[in-house]
Amino acid sequence: MNSRLTVSLTALVAVLAAGPAHARKVAIKAGTIAPEGSVWHNALLKLGQEWSAASKGDVTLKIYPGGVAGDEGDMIRKMRIGQLHMGSVTGISLGQITRATLALQVPMLIRSLDELDYVREQLGPRVAAEMEKNGFVVLNWGDAGWVHLFSKALAKTPDDFRKLKYQTWSEDPASEKAWRAARFQPVPLSSTDVLTGLKTDMIQAFGPRPCSRSARSGSGSRSTWSPSIGRRSTGPRSSRRISGRRSTPRFARS
Numbered sequence: 217m218n219s220r221l222t223v224s225l226t227a228l229v230a231v232l233a234a235g236p237a238h239a240r241k242v243a244i245k246a247g248t249i250a251p252e253g254s255v256w257h258n259a260l261l262k263l264g265q266e267w268s269a270a271s272k273g274d275v276t277l278k279i280y281p282g283g284v285a286g287d288e289g290d291m292i293r294k295m296r297i298g299q300l301h302m303g304s305v306t307g308i309s310l311g312q313i314t315r316a317t318l319a320l321q322v323p324m325l326i327r328s329l330d331e332l333d334y335v336r337e338q339l340g341p342r343v344a345a346e347m348e349k350n351g352f353v354v355l356n357w358g359d360a361g362w363v364h365l366f367s368k369a370l371a372k373t374p375d376d377f378r379k380l381k382y383q384t385w386s387e388d389p390a391s392e393k394a395w396r397a398a399r400f401q402p403v404p405l406s407s408t409d410v411l412t413g414l415k416t417d418m419i420q421a422f423g424p425r426p427c428s429r430s431a432r433s434g435s436g437s438r439s440t441w442s443p444s445i446g447r448r449s450t451g452p453r454s455s456r457r458i459s460g461r462r463s464t465p466r467f468a469r470s
Contacts, residue, residue, distance in 0.1 A: 242275045246302040247285030247294070249407055257281045260304065277302075287406040289387035296351065304358075308388040314346035329359065367421035368414065383410060383422035 244267075250256035257279070264277030285291050285300055288309035294300040310317035319339065326332050336357060344354045371377045378400050384392045386404040395402040403419050413419040 240274060242271075243278060244275065244301045245278045245280065245285075245299075246304070247280045247291040247300050248304040249283045249288055249306075250281055250304065252281040254281075256304065283408045287387070287408050289385075289406070302355075308385045308391060311390075312387055313350050313352050314343060316343045316346050332359070363423045365421065365423050369420060371421065377421055380420040381418065383413060383419040 246260060248256060248260060250260075260277070260279050260281075264279065267275045267277055280300075285294060285303075288303070288305045289312060291300055291303040292305065292309060292312050295303055308318070308321070316339070320326070320332070320335060326335060340357060347354055365371075365377070367377065367380055369376075369380065371380060381401045381403050382395060383405050384395055384402040386406045389404070392402045392404050403413070405413050405419065410419070410422055414422070
């Protein structure tokens with residue numbers, strides 16, 4: 217069994233065992249920007265099957281793929297108020313919960329998955345503690361691949377990219393300021409608006425999350441910009457629905 221799925225399953229079984237002795241039906245709503253039928257969506261489907269089997273049908277996982285539940289920033293807001301109970305969130309969006317996660321995504325700092333694993337093992341417990349302070353329980357860490365830069369016109373150098381309108385994430389104003397300070401032309405957009413932005417020439421370059429639909433829209437640079445980290449987590453409301461108390465964060469190597 218995939219180690220990431222095992223860790224998530226273990227966390228859920230642990231909190232179920234800690235709950236009341238009588239059986240309770242629990243429906244967990246999960247969001248992801250990963251397209252339906254993608255490897256990331258299929259992993260969630262498998263996870264739901266394993267949770268159902270482990271709980272003898274008492275736990276069901278309803279998945280909203282492809283941005284149906286909104287961009288990752290929208291999913292985080294919905295988890296805060298209980299409209300969603302769980303989300304697979306990547307990259308910059310994690311910074312909405314705690315800015316500490318951005319240390320794992322400094323461009324061109326981490327050069328391999330082995331390096332990422334090592335850094336995450338050292339920082340993971342500290343980051344998880346920060347997330348829990350802000351109301352989120354980490355089920356497990358995962359990887360969404362490497363971020364590459366894409367452009368509609370040939371761009372080989374930083375000056376080439378400065379001539380193009382580059383998409384930055386609407387939920388990360390600090391990133392927009394950094395790009396602008398480096399004399400680029402940032403245009404804040406959510407991941408669900410990227411394809412429309414490309415078609416209308418609102419943007420001409422972007423660095424998509426590998427698991428997003430927009431990452432399939434063309435060819436990009438060969439060099440890796442940064443790893444796209446991710447995590448599955450639940451908000452405080454869903455933790456209480458499952459067990460009556462908060463669950464313990466769990467981690468897995470990617």
